[in-house]
Amino acid sequence: MRALEKPSWIAADWGTSNLRVWAMGATGDYVDHAESNDGMASLAPGDFEPALLRLIEHWLTDQPIEVIACGMVGARQGWVEAPYRAVPCTAKTSDLIVAPTSDKRIKVHIAPGLMQSDPADVMRGEETQIAGFIAQNPDFDGIACLPGTHTKWAHISAGEIVSFRTFMSGELFALLGGQSVLKHSIASTGWDDDAFDDALSTTLSKPESLAAKLFAIRATQLLHDQSPETARARLSGLLIGAELAAAKPYWLGQNIALIGAPHLTQTYATALRLQGITPQVADVTQMTLAGLIALKDQL
Amino acid sequence: MRALEKPSWIAADWGTSNLRVWAMGATGDYVDHAESNDGMASLAPGDFEPALLRLIEHWLTDQPIEVIACGMVGARQGWVEAPYRAVPCTAKTSDLIVAPTSDKRIKVHIAPGLMQSDPADVMRGEETQIAGFIAQNPDFDGIACLPGTHTKWAHISAGEIVSFRTFMSGELFALLGGQSVLKHSIASTGWDDDAFDDALSTTLSKPESLAAKLFAIRATQLLHDQSPETARARLSGLLIGAELAAAKPYWLGQNIALIGAPHLTQTYATALRLQGITPQVADVTQMTLAGLIALKDQL
Numbered sequence: 001m002r003a004l005e006k007p008s009w010i011a012a013d014w015g016t017s018n019l020r021v022w023a024m025g026a027t028g029d030y031v032d033h034a035e036s037n038d039g040m041a042s043l044a045p046g047d048f049e050p051a052l053l054r055l056i057e058h059w060l061t062d063q064p065i066e067v068i069a070c071g072m073v074g075a076r077q078g079w080v081e082a083p084y085r086a087v088p089c090t091a092k093t094s095d096l097i098v099a100p101t102s103d104k105r106i107k108v109h110i111a112p113g114l115m116q117s118d119p120a121d122v123m124r125g126e127e128t129q130i131a132g133f134i135a136q137n138p139d140f141d142g143i144a145c146l147p148g149t150h151t152k153w154a155h156i157s158a159g160e161i162v163s164f165r166t167f168m169s170g171e172l173f174a175l176l177g178g179q180s181v182l183k184h185s186i187a188s189t190g191w192d193d194d195a196f197d198d199a200l201s202t203t204l205s206k207p208e209s210l211a212a213k214l215f216a217i218r219a220t221q222l223l224h225d226q227s228p229e230t231a232r233a234r235l236s237g238l239l240i241g242a243e244l245a246a247a248k249p250y251w252l253g254q255n256i257a258l259i260g261a262p263h264l265t266q267t268y269a270t271a272l273r274l275q276g277i278t279p280q281v282a283d284v285t286q287m288t289l290a291g292l293i294a295l296k297d298q299l
Numbered sequence: 300m301r302a303l304e305k306p307s308w309i310a311a312d313w314g315t316s317n318l319r320v321w322a323m324g325a326t327g328d329y330v331d332h333a334e335s336n337d338g339m340a341s342l343a344p345g346d347f348e349p350a351l352l353r354l355i356e357h358w359l360t361d362q363p364i365e366v367i368a369c370g371m372v373g374a375r376q377g378w379v380e381a382p383y384r385a386v387p388c389t390a391k392t393s394d395l396i397v398a399p400t401s402d403k404r405i406k407v408h409i410a411p412g413l414m415q416s417d418p419a420d421v422m423r424g425e426e427t428q429i430a431g432f433i434a435q436n437p438d439f440d441g442i443a444c445l446p447g448t449h450t451k452w453a454h455i456s457a458g459e460i461v462s463f464r465t466f467m468s469g470e471l472f473a474l475l476g477g478q479s480v481l482k483h484s485i486a487s488t489g490w491d492d493d494a495f496d497d498a499l500s501t502t503l504s505k506p507e508s509l510a511a512k513l514f515a516i517r518a519t520q521l522l523h524d525q526s527p528e529t530a531r532a533r534l535s536g537l538l539i540g541a542e543l544a545a546a547k548p549y550w551l552g553q554n555i556a557l558i559g560a561p562h563l564t565q566t567y568a569t570a571l572r573l574q575g576i577t578p579q580v581a582d583v584t585q586m587t588l589a590g591l592i593a594l595k596d597q598l
Contacts, residue, residue: 084522119511120518150480150514166514168479175474180467181449208506208544212418215449215465219419223383245507 005031007059009066010106011292012052014073015125016041019051021067023059028293032059040072040079048079049101052108060105066299068096068292070111070128079108084115084122088162091131094298111295114161121166125288126152129259132290133282134159142255145279147264149174151243153250165247169239170264176214177235185221190229193270199237200244200271207245213238240271251277260284304330306358308365309405310591311351312584313372314424315340318350320366322358327592331358339371339378347378348400351407359404365598367395367591369410369427378407383414383421387461390430393597410594413460420465424587425451428558431589432581433458441554444578446563448473450542452549464546468538469563475513476534484520489528492569498536499543499570506544512537539570550576559583 007023011030014020017039023032038051052067059065074082074097082097096109113124126146133144134156146152149171154164177186203210217234220226226234244251256272256279258265265281272279306322310329313319316338322331337350351366358364373381373396381396395408412423425445432443433455445451448470453463476485502509516533519525525533543550555571555578557564564580571578 115518115522117522120515120522122518122521165511166518167510168475168513169510171479172475175479176471179478180470180474207509208541208547210506210509211466211468211538211542211545212464214467216419219414219421219465222421223414223416223419239510242507243510246510248507 006061007031007065009068009296010056010059011289011296012067012069012073013125013128013288013292014069014071014078015039016072019055021052021055022289022292023056024293024296030289040075040077043079045079048073048099049103052106053103056106062105064105064107066296067106067108068111068296068299069099069108070288070292070295071125074110074113075124078110080110082110082112084113085127087114087116087164088160089114090160091127091134091156092159092294092298093131096295096299109295109299111292114164116164119165121164123152123164123166126154126259127161128291128295129284129287130154130156130161130291131294132287132292133257133259135290135294136282136287137257140255140257142257143250144257144259145247145251145268146284147258147260147268153247155250165250167243167247169243173236173239176239177232182214182217182231182235185218185226185228186231186235187228188232190227190232192227192230192233195230196233196237196267196270197274199234200241200274203238203241204245204275207242210238210242236267237271240267244271244275251275256280257282259287305360306330306364308367308595309355309358310588310595311366311368311372312424312427312587312591313368313370313377314338315371318354320351320354321588321591322355323592323595329588339374339376342378344378347372347398348402351405352402355405361404363404363406365595366405366407367410367595367598368398368407369587369591369594370424372398373409373412374423377409379409381409381411383412384426386413386415386463387459388413389459390426390433390455391458391593391597392430395594395598408594408598410591413463415462418464420463422451422453422463422465425453425558426460427590427594428583428586429453429455429460429590430593431586431591432556432558434589434593435581435586436556439554439556441556442549443556443558444546444550444567445583446557446559446567452546454549464549466542466546468542472535472538475538476531481513481516481530481534484517484525484527485530485534486527487531489526489531491526491529491532494529495532495536495566495569496573498533499540499573502537502540503544503574506541509537509541535566536570539566543570543574550574555579556581558586
């Protein structure tokens, strides 16, 4: 690490399981980075300030510094609740909530999440990634898909987030592959392109088949020696196929931007290309930082 | 408990998590019953005989006695593998496998499970419940639905099991309600009939909506204060609706017999009645015993 330039502000992505912070330079680049496992789920209200200070202490000076944070830190059970903004709304916002702190060297602003009344839906964190994507692609009109534990599909038009839906495919993949009867048949890594493509097209064209095809992963291994890597790709394909069937009003005939971790955007890009769509792909960490910079600029 | 009549044979239902045994009298009734948590999943091969003896020791005499067992005890990772029989096949069978024992007072016969090559599927335990049901309803032609962790739908005709499919709805309900993000919004007991009916008809008519409706359970609680009991009924309705959509070729226009625990058969009976079907209902323990008696009669 190079000799530390003192940051002009601090960006924080504070999710359910992790806290990541960046010491931001004057030019929009970051000069240092740190992270810990102090996610929202493991902290009581009084634990947030110490958890943050542990990571940023050596960046602080006598001058107060602003911290801009997004994610589950703003949930009701987080540091302080940052009430949801209702869609449709602009991606940019200045409605940040100041968290209570005792250390005078920091002032912490927490980004609000988004809500949709009907169909009921919520997000916290992804709205900042979308804001970052829109900051870098101001003329984008189409759909942002943010694959993850809870994948979000969001309709973006004229700088606004119009509507969105959440799918639990990532969490279902983890639960079924790691904790259900299928765990005996599924590898924790490895892949099979043909099995993924076949499973994807099965549930995309016949979404009702998902319920029957899940246990078939177990039976096919028992009876026909299906490999655990093939089984893993099949489970992923079945779940993403069912998700694409449900999200069809979002992606059919649309511009798509995928924002996520590389292994996830690659899987979703494959799935979309099989439907004749070539999505734009953006890195989730870069979009998070771009979004936090956009929030900083609004303060 | 009345003074113990020494049993003429012993019936055993030995599943993944439990072992249940019955001391059977000469007339077809049982004279005593015992159970333990020594399910197949917690036992190494050498543990099965001691686990059985712990429950039945006080029933034994100098005279060797036959034990008829069904369930996961016959799986590859069980006491001894009882190879699957392939459907279509008769419900009755004499193809039981004798388990290796060192105690000369017992002779243990293990029932084979059933397999279906395409679509790949397997069952162990339910085939004996079906055999019991057919023994008591020899002219039944239709569908047996056995709700549970892994619900089975089986086509029965002329005393044969023709085909079957397995659905993981029960395991999905337990994983989603107990271990996913939905656990924060779902009660462990309680019910809401209207929510169940509404959710059931949603995924039955639009099975692709399951993927989007799951997270909506969480969002509806956060935004609209949905009660945890309503959420629980909704999750059950969504999963069973998706199952009914996939199992439609099985139940549409058919005689249905539900074989299961009372709280499960009641839920499935409600779901089927909403489709205009009045199922016959049979108690799973009675059917298991009737099936083990039918197997004993074949020896």
